[in-house]
Amino acid sequence: MARAGTIPRQRMPEQDPQVRVRNFWEVPLGYTPELAVMEAERCLQCKNPQCVKGCPVEVDIPGFIRLIREGDFLGAARKIKETNNLPAICGRVCPQETQCEKFCVLGRRYEPVAIGRLERFAADYEREHGYDPPSLPSPTGKKVAVVGSGPSGLTAAADLAKIGHKVVIFEGLHVPGGVLVYGIPEFRLPKSIVQAEVDFVRSLGVEIRTDWVIGKIRTVDELLEEYDAVYIATGAGAPTFMNIPGENLNGVYSANEYLTRVNLMKAYQFPEADTPVRRGRRVVVVGGGNVAMDAARTARRLGADVTVIYRRSRAEMPARLEEVHHAEEEGVKFQFLTNPVRYIGNDEGWVVAAECVRMELGEPDSSGRRRPVPVPGSEFTIEVDQVIVAIGTHANPLVPSTTRDLKLNERGYIVVDPETGATSREGVFAGGDIVTGAATVIEAMGAGKRAARAIDAYLRGRGAERL
Numbered sequence: 001m002a003r004a005g006t007i008p009r010q011r012m013p014e015q016d017p018q019v020r021v022r023n024f025w026e027v028p029l030g031y032t033p034e035l036a037v038m039e040a041e042r043c044l045q046c047k048n049p050q051c052v053k054g055c056p057v058e059v060d061i062p063g064f065i066r067l068i069r070e071g072d073f074l075g076a077a078r079k080i081k082e083t084n085n086l087p088a089i090c091g092r093v094c095p096q097e098t099q100c101e102k103f104c105v106l107g108r109r110y111e112p113v114a115i116g117r118l119e120r121f122a123a124d125y126e127r128e129h130g131y132d133p134p135s136l137p138s139p140t141g142k143k144v145a146v147v148g149s150g151p152s153g154l155t156a157a158a159d160l161a162k163i164g165h166k167v168v169i170f171e172g173l174h175v176p177g178g179v180l181v182y183g184i185p186e187f188r189l190p191k192s193i194v195q196a197e198v199d200f201v202r203s204l205g206v207e208i209r210t211d212w213v214i215g216k217i218r219t220v221d222e223l224l225e226e227y228d229a230v231y232i233a234t235g236a237g238a239p240t241f242m243n244i245p246g247e248n249l250n251g252v253y254s255a256n257e258y259l260t261r262v263n264l265m266k267a268y269q270f271p272e273a274d275t276p277v278r279r280g281r282r283v284v285v286v287g288g289g290n291v292a293m294d295a296a297r298t299a300r301r302l303g304a305d306v307t308v309i310y311r312r313s314r315a316e317m318p319a320r321l322e323e324v325h326h327a328e329e330e331g332v333k334f335q336f337l338t339n340p341v342r343y344i345g346n347d348e349g350w351v352v353a354a355e356c357v358r359m360e361l362g363e364p365d366s367s368g369r370r371r372p373v374p375v376p377g378s379e380f381t382i383e384v385d386q387v388i389v390a391i392g393t394h395a396n397p398l399v400p401s402t403t404r405d406l407k408l409n410e411r412g413y414i415v416v417d418p419e420t421g422a423t424s425r426e427g428v429f430a431g432g433d434i435v436t437g438a439a440t441v442i443e444a445m446g447a448g449k450r451a452a453r454a455i456d457a458y459l460r461g462r463g464a465e466r467l
Helices: 002-006 033-040 061-069 074-082 087-093 115-129 151-163 189-203 254-264 290-302 321-329 440-458
Strands: 142-148 166-170 207-209 229-232 253-254 281-284 306-312 333-336 336-347 351-363 370-375 379-384 386-389 428-432
Touching: 033 061, 033 115, 061 074, 061 115, 074 087, 074 115, 087 115, 087 189, 087 440, 142 151, 151 166, 151 189, 151 229, 151 440, 229 440, 253 254, 253 290, 254 290, 254 386, 281 290, 290 306, 290 321, 290 386, 306 336, 351 386, 428 440
Parallel strands: 142 166, 142 229, 166 207, 229 428, 253 386, 281 306, 281 386, 306 333
Antiparallel strands: 336 351, 351 370, 351 379
């Protein structure tokens, strides 16, 4: 550990904040080969690597880092892809600080190895220098339908295709990627990166059909007439509001709508793109998670003065520290212990102010965080012309409501066996946010990987048929 500890954690080069706030280009610029090798030399190559235990998709972390250290960058990418089909995405958006890097042994005395940055480097190097097409197994004769092309659906589809099953993904939107393309801004996850990862999944023999809204065009029940199994990975994309006065005013958006317009419909390129979005001048973003940071940083790039209001303190914010730091560098302001109680409109129905109340922290709630309590008589108003509500999502009811005998919980999410993803319906499996509620990309991918194993066992007659 002494040698590894003498090498500082290598910083990722980034765009200057004053420059990037005026563009939608990616903020972190990636490691050079020299920086990647130096960071890889910090790895202790533990005999019992704890970091792997923190990886939901079971990447051989010491193995790929060793290959980077040896200069075999393409080999490192191949090693990652043995278990992770979307490494360029994971290296950019996964919260490694609470997963693999959290368990890094070096981190007990020094900063942990930058596992995520090294994963991104290996994936980007492979994409830029080419890779050997994967060898496909003999077909098993079994067919699987995957509903949704987000991270969970792509992972399950790729793993099933690697086994030899025929997989067809049905995507409701006009491009594949799910939340990766409609929810995460270009400056954090470029669409070209998502497209490259989707192309890799296609290279495994997976067919992707876009503009297929399952529950409308066809139901899961109808899919089961043609396919041997179905995996539901539709996410949790229905927006949540606070149900306070004024939420129906013009200029009040859900983060889902706002980010979809800007990301998927490329409103930031208007008029080159066909779909504009209203550019606010004084924007309030309500919430403290990564989606709130994405919305706030997007509004800044569209020219707004942006304030994030969050009902708890900074310490309770669920957003990644890196995202909060980037937002602050870009000029986003924060008002903590603040909560809106109503929005005020003008005679034309447009929002012009947000009435807020100061909060104080009380006893911990079910999340383990101290519950925010309003301070009597502390109301005040903020002048705004746009509000973006980013306080979470809930299950879209379309697929569950059109599928017979599918057990749901009280919040409308699909109930599954946590180890297999098996639902109450024979041959139907589910995973990702439609099961757990809004979570991380890598957690959704982990669910897809577990479900793929269970679906394969089911197709071979070795697994449980239902929950």
